Amino acid sequence: AAAPANASDEARSPDGKRYLAQPLVKDLYFADPSAHVFNGKIYIYPSHDVDMGIPDDDLGSQYAMHDYQVLSMDRPGGPVTVNPVALDLKQVPWASEKAWAPDAAFKNGTYYLYFPAKDKQGVFRIGVATSKSPVGPFKAEPQPIQGSYSMDPAVFTDDDGQSYLYLGGIWGGQLQRWATGKYDPNAGDTDLKKDDQPALSGKVARLAPDMKSLAEPLRDAVILDEKGKPVLGGDHDRRFFEAAWMFKRGGKYYYMYSTGDTHFLAYAIGSSPYGPFKYTGRILEPVQGWTSHGSVFEFQGKWYLAYHDTQLTNKNHLRSAKITELTFRPDGTIETLKPFRD
Ligand code: FUB
Numbered sequence: 001a002a003a004p005a006n007a008s009d010e011a012r013s014p015d016g017k018r019y020l021a022q023p024l025v026k027d028l029y030f031a032d033p034s035a036h037v038f039n040g041k042i043y044i045y046p047s048h049d050v051d052m053g054i055p056d057d058d059l060g061s062q063y064a065m066h067d068y069q070v071l072s073m074d075r076p077g078g079p080v081t082v083n084p085v086a087l088d089l090k091q092v093p094w095a096s097e098k099a100w101a102p103d104a105a106f107k108n109g110t111y112y113l114y115f116p117a118k119d120k121q122g123v124f125r126i127g128v129a130t131s132k133s134p135v136g137p138f139k140a141e142p143q144p145i146q147g148s149y150s151m152d153p154a155v156f157t158d159d160d161g162q163s164y165l166y167l168g169g170i171w172g173g174q175l176q177r178w179a180t181g182k183y184d185p186n187a188g189d190t191d192l193k194k195d196d197q198p199a200l201s202g203k204v205a206r207l208a209p210d211m212k213s214l215a216e217p218l219r220d221a222v223i224l225d226e227k228g229k230p231v232l233g234g235d236h237d238r239r240f241f242e243a244a245w246m247f248k249r250g251g252k253y254y255y256m257y258s259t260g261d262t263h264f265l266a267y268a269i270g271s272s273p274y275g276p277f278k279y280t281g282r283i284l285e286p287v288q289g290w291t292s293h294g295s296v297f298e299f300q301g302k303w304y305l306a307y308h309d310t311q312l313t314n315k316n317h318l319r320s321a322k323i324t325e326l327t328f329r330p331d332g333t334i335e336t337l338k339p340f341r342d
Contacts, residue, residue: 011276017340023320031319032101032293033306044071062317070135084135105155118150119326156246168202169242195234222276288337
């Protein structure tokens, strides 16, 4: 059909809405953007989405990614460099498939890439790889991080230099299979199926000084409701699903996460990197596409959210990373973003 005379050539969603932000990259697909500022420059560690022709299912079989590329830019809105492949699962001795959402950290002159993948037995683990450059190439350790499991690693380094690893995701992320501390393949494909009990928590542990091992066993990053009680499994609008991200602002620890099947990026605030975290609100309303996953970073005194949607493809597994500014209120709460302008 001919476009109406006053139609703008601005991209619109399938139901005619204008997007809040535009894709950072338009000829490749990048999702789950973990943003960091290293040496005054912005580096984004995303998943590299590919189409393997796998139909959508609740386990995320369609997310069949196999390598990582780092995006870099001098400033939000500036030209984006898509750097060469930083790590391919073929170079990871223990891994078999599913290079899902990664993160990165810098310490002692070394850049660390943290990535989830399924091992040869089909169990998600977290791997670590190192480089002298923020964009790689990274060399993977021969074994996954001992004691790690599930997916969506995020590393936060506190003001005292201590780093913490956050991880976990239910459904295809397998967290429900670790509820007893041991892997139980019969524990199901979704959650605990106990809606009136505390929800499964994402996990957190201090990293050892080598940044390649846990200094302690993983513990629960508990999210509390307004009464100080753990958010329940049936509270799908607020309970943890996947995509943990930690940042600190004004002495407060902000735990951001995705609520998965209700598609919010939510946040909870604590006074320690371990939590507990009090549910505070939403950072981002549902984007186009099933998954929502992001990171928050500060650049030259302003705060930004990196996130993704399916603007370019309308396919759940072919996503585009975006950046938009974030506004904090004087009390430290965050103005909820809508991913569309109208
Ligand atoms: O990209 C694959 C998976 O989709 C991620 O690990 C989840 O957080 C979701 O975004």
